[in-house]
Amino acid sequence: MTDAKPVLRLENIVKTFPGVRALDGVSFSVMPGEVHALMGENGAGKSTLMKVLGGIHQPDGGTIFMGDDAVVMAGPLEAKAKGIVFIHQELSLAEELSVAENIYLGELPTKSLGRVDWTRLSDQTNAILQKLNVGFDANTRVGDLSIANQQMVEIARALTVDAKAVIFDEPTASLTDSEKVVLFDVIADLQATNVGIIYISHRMEEIFKITDRITVLRDGQYQGTVETADSTEESVTQMMIGRTLDLSRNASHHALGDVALEVRGLSCGKHYRDVSFEVRRGEVVGFYGLVGAGRTEIAETLFGLRDPSAGQILLDGEVVRINSPADAIARGISLVPEDRKGQGLVLGMNCRDNMTLPQIDRLKAGPFVAQGAEMEIFDKYHKQLDIRTPGWKQRVGNLSGGNQQKIVIGKWLSMHPKVLIVDEPTRGIDVGSKSEIHKLLRELAAQGYAVMVISSEMPEVLHVSDRIVAMYSGRVMRTFSSEDVTEDNLIQAISGMTSEQVA
Incomplete structure (x- = not known):
């Protein structure tokens, strides 16, 4: 050559x-x-x-x-x-x-x-x-x-x-x-x-x-x-x-709170069956599995985009029925979707308006939107997430993929949810921005949020999660703590091997 x-x-x-x-x-x-x-x-x-x-x-x-x-x-x-x-x-x-x-x-x-x-x-x-x-x-x-x-x-x-x-x-x-x-x-x-x-x-x-x-x-x-x-x-x-990154495994240094979200025997047709898990305040629970394992479909059910065929959803110990995304938002559940362009953004709108869209009614002053309140939200997450844009007026469609993803995350963080579900949080995002988002997810947990992270990247779930739910073909195979999970036993679980088969 x-x-x-x-x-x-x-x-x-x-x-x-x-x-x-x-x-x-x-x-x-x-x-x-x-x-x-x-x-x-x-x-x-x-x-x-x-x-x-x-x-x-x-x-x-x-x-x-x-x-x-x-x-x-x-x-x-x-x-x-x-x-x-x-x-x-x-x-x-x-x-x-x-x-x-x-x-x-x-x-x-x-x-x-x-x-x-x-x-x-x-x-x-x-x-x-x-x-x-x-x-x-x-x-x-x-x-x-x-x-x-x-x-x-x-x-x-x-x-x-x-x-x-x-x-x-x-x-x-x-x-x-x-x-x-x-x-x-x-x-x-x-x-x-x-x-x-x-x-x-x-x-x-x-x-x-x-x-x-x-x-x-x-x-x-x-x-x-x-x-x-x-x-x-x-x-x-x-x-x-221009700097080194901390790529070490997650280790929580804060006490966990009460169970914020519990799922009991949840099923949804052919997508997943008899799924049970819980997420506590102050905890990041990672969901890992191959394509088709049912992870995204569970998130969509919790956000009111799919109707379960069986099972129960509990928030703060109370059985709830979530019929729509509006129901989910009202109950304190937010979803950062996998498809940011198709489901997370209005590409023709500017950065500020995308970020404040779910709470536009709350930001109204009479018949008009209070632009000062909108700018306060945008400025906070623009700085916190290091969103690179010439200004709030920039069309979201003109931003890079990583900065678009940060706008979506900022939008849902601004709602201060009880449960934050993040589906493929760093898809198409560079390593520096990944590190910032991983750090942010850990900080949110430390502040008392209950966080669900769905990821196809093993290093990501290992790095951010307190516990990892391993799924295969619509079923939960095993749930690991951050102390007992290894790459080998995680791979075995998402390949369909039960703990008894491994033994």
Whole structure:
């Protein structure tokens, strides 16, 4: 690789938005057949740099080279024509169209008189899907697929063109472990044909598993490029955030209070069965399991989004029936959902109004909303959560994924709930922001909140939880304290092994 020329090279790229210098002289290159990680905290400039490369933004300074040629990316179609392919973190699919139509959108094969050649379209698509080893075909409606399978459709698009560089932006965020294996095989196949891979991810284990080099940005500035094999998670993290992190296991130093939430024999159709647990004030209870274990469905039931088919929910020892989210909020239950864009935010509204939306009636002064009270709430959580935005007027849709997630968390914290349920609290969030949110969850518990954390990341549940509920196929297999849980017995439990089987 040392004698080869870069597939593409960006030199001294500058990009400024009103009030923000998003990129400040950033240089970056990717070699043929290389998997090159691009890392940094949310707001570091990664997405902006890739949008410059993809023709979505025009740089205010600097040059893009492909091979020896300086090029101008006038728009996304021109970037694609030059061999730059994006696999976006946020899905950009037409749900009413078929898988084949989505993959070849704008480039449908035609017959005479411009008619679509449906047979060739189907054959070409199925050939690509076969490589990905997915369980659906060309004619499947995209809206009928799971989020994970929709992500595989996005990945399939990369295999339809003569790509010189493929950019993967958090590609595994919605994938199961088996689907990740397929993705990594696809990346290896692209490498074998000398395609350059740019891999953006916050998941360190993936970075150190599949990448060759790592480039780090911080606050829009280039921090350096290192060989992955010569680096450690700690050294890369310090490059990203300028400090070291406390990644030790959780140890509570405060007394637990009374039981705030108790669930007895709760069932919900095929999603989960006979689930029982309790959460005390001052406690963080983590829920861990594979995709389909029923964790999110339990949270949705507690928040009034699903009706249980059996069992009881008790708040402060009293049996309650929660028929709607309004019921849940009124009783002091808040839910930070897994899908922040679809369920947690109104992307066209500004940061302040998103944060205060659930309590807008309480903030009214006569027929009008008391803007001073709104600003007091926004300013408090803007500072506490270190939300990076030019100001409260910024549209939430313009924020990075991590800062959007912080807005959702701030919104529900401002309601001062008795029980805070957080589903995948740090999905798509960088390691520095993860640490801040983990610290915040622990602080909330110390203040007397009862906190439920649903996470697909083992280090996360181990780090923040006082107890961990391990689930498999809709059932609670075991409940561990922070003192007796190990990675091995947690894996055994979420794989369906009971304590008696392990013994």
